[in-house]
Amino acid sequence: MTCAIPPDEASLPRAVTLRVQEKTIDMDKFVIRGGNPLVGSIRVSGAKNSALPCMAAAILTEDEVILENIPQVRDIETEQKLLMSMGAQVELGYGRAQHRTTISCRHLSDPVARYEIVKTMRASSLVLGPLVARCGMARVAMPGGCAIGGRPIDLHLKGLEKMGATITQEHGYLEARAERLRGTHLFFDKITVTGTEDLLMAAVLADGETVMENCAREPEVTDLAAMLVSMGAQIEGAGTPTIRVQGVSKLHGTRHRINPDRIEAGTFLVAGAITRGDLIVTNCEPAHLGAIMEKLRESGARVDVQSEDSIRVRAEEKLSATDISTREYPGFPTDMQAQFMALSTQAQGVSRITENIFENRFMHVQELVRMGANIAVDGRTATVQGASQLSAAAVMCSDLRASASLVLAALVAEGESILDRVYHMDRGYERIEEKLRGVGAQIRRMGNVFGSRATSEE
Numbered sequence: 001m002t003c004a005i006p007p008d009e010a011s012l013p014r015a016v017t018l019r020v021q022e023k024t025i026d027m028d029k030f031v032i033r034g035g036n037p038l039v040g041s042i043r044v045s046g047a048k049n050s051a052l053p054c055m056a057a058a059i060l061t062e063d064e065v066i067l068e069n070i071p072q073v074r075d076i077e078t079e080q081k082l083l084m085s086m087g088a089q090v091e092l093g094y095g096r097a098q099h100r101t102t103i104s105c106r107h108l109s110d111p112v113a114r115y116e117i118v119k120t121m122r123a124s125s126l127v128l129g130p131l132v133a134r135c136g137m138a139r140v141a142m143p144g145g146c147a148i149g150g151r152p153i154d155l156h157l158k159g160l161e162k163m164g165a166t167i168t169q170e171h172g173y174l175e176a177r178a179e180r181l182r183g184t185h186l187f188f189d190k191i192t193v194t195g196t197e198d199l200l201m202a203a204v205l206a207d208g209e210t211v212m213e214n215c216a217r218e219p220e221v222t223d224l225a226a227m228l229v230s231m232g233a234q235i236e237g238a239g240t241p242t243i244r245v246q247g248v249s250k251l252h253g254t255r256h257r258i259n260p261d262r263i264e265a266g267t268f269l270v271a272g273a274i275t276r277g278d279l280i281v282t283n284c285e286p287a288h289l290g291a292i293m294e295k296l297r298e299s300g301a302r303v304d305v306q307s308e309d310s311i312r313v314r315a316e317e318k319l320s321a322t323d324i325s326t327r328e329y330p331g332f333p334t335d336m337q338a339q340f341m342a343l344s345t346q347a348q349g350v351s352r353i354t355e356n357i358f359e360n361r362f363m364h365v366q367e368l369v370r371m372g373a374n375i376a377v378d379g380r381t382a383t384v385q386g387a388s389q390l391s392a393a394a395v396m397c398s399d400l401r402a403s404a405s406l407v408l409a410a411l412v413a414e415g416e417s418i419l420d421r422v423y424h425m426d427r428g429y430e431r432i433e434e435k436l437r438g439v440g441a442q443i444r445r446m447g448n449v450f451g452s453r454a455t456s457e458e
């Protein structure tokens with residue numbers, strides 16, 4: 001195994017190339033003409049939020065790891081960049097069967113997550129635990145503020161310290177060191193998804209038993225735990241609030257299939273309902289969509305689980321107002337709040353939408369209002385008075401799920417909307433415009449000023 005301290009980042013010509021590409025992609029816009037009901041079948045990709053920790057878990061072994069069903073989204077490319085900057089080999093096998101990706105972290109010459117990467121993807125902090133566990137040290141740029149609130153990583157750090165790591169902070173970087181982490185008792189003051197995942201990855205190679213309490217129960221945590229177990233880790237209780245880990249000295253390679261993306265599936269279900277369409281959402285996991293299906297039914301949509309991996313949604317009647325309150329899984333996900341707000345603008349009556357997980361996650365409200373929605377925000381609660389006839393407008397995407405809500409609103413707005421900054425959307429939705437066009441949406445991508453990705457086919 002090689003794990004050494006790195007040369008400086010100026011020696012990365014590849015990073016420069018990638019930055020130039022990013023600039024061009026950043027110019028893309030969506031042009032959407034509203035009014036078509038979505039009809040047909042639409043396929044869900046692998047979950048970005050499972051794929052990110054599973055890619056980080058490859059750090060824990062010298063052997064090759066194969067991941068299937070990796071979504072072709074920008075955050076995955078960012079994680080590829082992150083792992084490669086540390087010396088890993090990552091081949092994203094898009095186009096191959098199963099979107100098969102291979103990762104080899106045999107030689108980790110540079111256990112550093114640089115600011116240039118961390119600032120574009122906060123989930124970069126997921127490498128902290130695995131790097132300390134495997135290399136005995138990690139340097140990770142401190143994530144700054146972000147569009148949906150402060151999003152600190154104090155609970156990741158507190159946990160690592162309790163496992164024996166020494167943490168220092170200098171020049172905007174956190175450095176964690178521990179010759180070998182030791183098992184301990186951890187209690188999360190607040191439920192955190194990536195915090196649970198990060199410390200789980202630290203615990204699997206620690207000396208002795210780690211008991212983690214008040215853990216996140218999200219399916220993405222369970223997916224990661226399944227992968228770790230297939231690598232030889234000893235884990236019990238993933239998916240419950242208490243996870244027990246018996247540390248082992250070494251993990252081996254594996255082949256693991258990423259769960260379907262429950263948020264992409266939820267977004268398509270809302271797309272079917274808001275356009276009064278008839279959609280079959282395939283390749284999804286209905287068991288992960290309980291709260292979302294329940295709220296759709298409450299809104300008046302007809303939602304039927306058709307098979308073990310498909311759900312049909314229909315909405316012919318009027319939609320009615322529904323209150324939403326975001327919670328940790330299995331509650332209603334914060335990542336579906338913005339999409340349900342778009343739906344609420346089309347429902348009769350007053351819907352109250354309360355965001356409990358993140359501060360400042362109502363960035364989409366002003367843009368929806370510009371499209372004719374009637375929404376008032378008071379603290380953590382938005383009150384939506386529906387139904388409003390939305391009218392097309394030029395709007396700005398501010399974060400990943402806010403972008404999804406604007407796409408949904410544009411699908412029912414009168415006229416042609418232009419969505420700017422769709423790179424936010426590209427972070428987490430795989431070829432969404434192609435998927436939506438396949439079920440009857442009028443949506444096209446307008447390319448960048450350099451012309452190489454000019455308007456895609458309608």
Ligand code: UD1
Pocket residue numbers: 049052123149150151152153154155156190191192193194195220334335357358359
């Ligand atoms: C993950 C998801 C994100 C989702 C969120 C909540 C990934 C890559 N992202 O984000 O899509 O919206 O879960 O379901 O999986 N907190 C602290 N200290 C910490 C960590 C978190 O105070 O050390 C707070 C956060 O500010 C937030 C809450 O805990 O208020 C939940 O955050 P967390 O679950 O950690 O979100 P992420 O894991 O970043």
